[in-house]
Amino acid sequence: MKCVHLKGFQSLLELVDKPTPVPMGTEVLLKVLGAGVCHSDAHIWEGHYDLGGGRLMSMAERIRFPLVMGHETSGEVVALGPQAKGVSVGSRYAVCSWIGCGECRFCAAGDEHLCAAPRFLGVNRDGGYADHILVPDARYLIDIGDLDPVAAAPLVCSGLTTYSALKKAGPVLQQDRIVVIGAGGLGLMALNLMRLLGAKGAVVLEPNAEKRQAALEAGAVAAIDPGAADAVQQVRAALGHPVSFVLDLVGSAESAGIGFELLDRAGKMVVVGLFGGAMALPVPLLPMRAATIQGSYIGSPGELRELIALVRKNGGLAVRVDRRPLADADQALQDLRAGRVVGRVVLVP
Ligand SMILES: [Zn+2]
Ligand SMILES: [Zn+2]
Numbered sequence: 001m002k003c004v005h006l007k008g009f010q011s012l013l014e015l016v017d018k019p020t021p022v023p024m025g026t027e028v029l030l031k032v033l034g035a036g037v038c039h040s041d042a043h044i045w046e047g048h049y050d051l052g053g054g055r056l057m058s059m060a061e062r063i064r065f066p067l068v069m070g071h072e073t074s075g076e077v078v079a080l081g082p083q084a085k086g087v088s089v090g091s092r093y094a095v096c097s098w099i100g101c102g103e104c105r106f107c108a109a110g111d112e113h114l115c116a117a118p119r120f121l122g123v124n125r126d127g128g129y130a131d132h133i134l135v136p137d138a139r140y141l142i143d144i145g146d147l148d149p150v151a152a153a154p155l156v157c158s159g160l161t162t163y164s165a166l167k168k169a170g171p172v173l174q175q176d177r178i179v180v181i182g183a184g185g186l187g188l189m190a191l192n193l194m195r196l197l198g199a200k201g202a203v204v205l206e207p208n209a210e211k212r213q214a215a216l217e218a219g220a221v222a223a224i225d226p227g228a229a230d231a232v233q234q235v236r237a238a239l240g241h242p243v244s245f246v247l248d249l250v251g252s253a254e255s256a257g258i259g260f261e262l263l264d265r266a267g268k269m270v271v272v273g274l275f276g277g278a279m280a281l282p283v284p285l286l287p288m289r290a291a292t293i294q295g296s297y298i299g300s301p302g303e304l305r306e307l308i309a310l311v312r313k314n315g316g317l318a319v320r321v322d323r324r325p326l327a328d329a330d331q332a333l334q335d336l337r338a339g340r341v342v343g344r345v346v347l348v349p
Contacts, residue, residue: 002349003130004329005066009047009059013069013129013330023081026137033092034153035128036072037329037345039185042337043274044069044123052253052278062124070347071097071121072156073128074149077141086138092149093141094156094308095133096301097121113298128153129329131349140301142308151319154189154344155307157298159317162190162249163307164299165272166197169245172268177201177239181259182249182273183208183215183223185344190247191218192317196310202247203238205231205258214320214342226258235262243267253277260285260293268292323348 001020004013023029043049044063048056073095077087087093100107100115107115121127121135135141144152166173178199180190183206191202204215205226212223222238224231236243242264248255251273259269260281267289285291299307311317320343324332332345 001130001132002326003068003126004326006045006069007066010045013333015327015329020132021134023079023084023134025081026083026085027081028077028084028087028135028138028141029079030075030093030095030133030135031078032073032075032128032131032133032349033149034074035070035130035347035349036154036156036158037332037336037347038072038157039274039336040071040123040157041069042333045333049274050276052276068126068129069122070128070130071123072153072158072346073097073121073133074144074153074156075128075133076149078132080138084138087141092144094144094152094304095121095128095135096140096142096304097123097127097156098298098301098304099136099140110302111300113300129326129347131326142305144308145312147312147316150323150346150348151317151321152308152311153346154185154319154321155311155317156304158185158189158344159193159307159311160299160304161272161296162186163193164303165247165270165296166190166193166199167303168270168294168296169247169268172245173197173199175200176241176244177203177221178245178247179203179205179235179239179243179259179262180220180247180249181205181226181255183211183220184249185341186249186272187211188214188218188320188343190249191215191220192319195219196314196317203235205235205255208339210342218318218320226254232258232262246270247272249273251275253279260291263289263291266290268294270294270296272296319344321346325349
């Protein structure tokens, strides 16, 4: 098989050959049909998250090299271990990469994405930047039916992350227009999912003009440059009512700061992005506005099943996908880091 190796932090991604694994026990071997390139991959490559104030959270203890990244994978089953059940050779699945220890209280509650000893594919174990992927158990495979496997791959992280975050808005999503910060891969995914969820609509904040245009094409009510001196007033005008929900898909000091500034009384901001930095919060305003700031990290395997069922019922999602060969993985990652990607890059072996 061919796979893309990351041999150390900030090193070149290399396409290498290695023996194709034979599935043992409950394992399932799939031929990869699509592998999304996510911002988390850029953080793994960099080796740290920026906590602000010069503090970094190192990935050194979590990552073992060489690593095959890729946690947004779809594929076709080609071989089953002797104990593997519930999937069939030739069928197509999304691979739920969010595999926990199976023993902690989060795993017991079905929240494997919150496990403190994760075995995530593409992070802690080899993932989808390859032409084959080994999945430990068929229960992590979700049937995608007739969905385009390349467009379906990003549902595993980009889709699930935005879906789980949008659900945290509650009924407000159908009642009010919301504010979405960021129109990268997650932002466009959020706008598409909002349609399926019967949401009222979103005003998007995004500094890049091409991405603002993409947001308008994906159904945003308005797309505003947060760098404009009157950005806050523009958002309020476009919304036409107080801000009850902000979805921060960037997660920088600036984005969370403007998000909180926008929030009206009893409003909620859900932060999803991991760009980095430390937020300066005017603390008295938190109680005075009875505001809620909530974090949302990926989503549960159960939510991924819900999401794929929702997308299948609607015949697919019009996600903007930039298809590239496996050999272009390094360039794709650097393009993403430099903000040159509109929509989602999916590696197609
Ligand atoms: Zn991801
Ligand atoms: Zn666990």
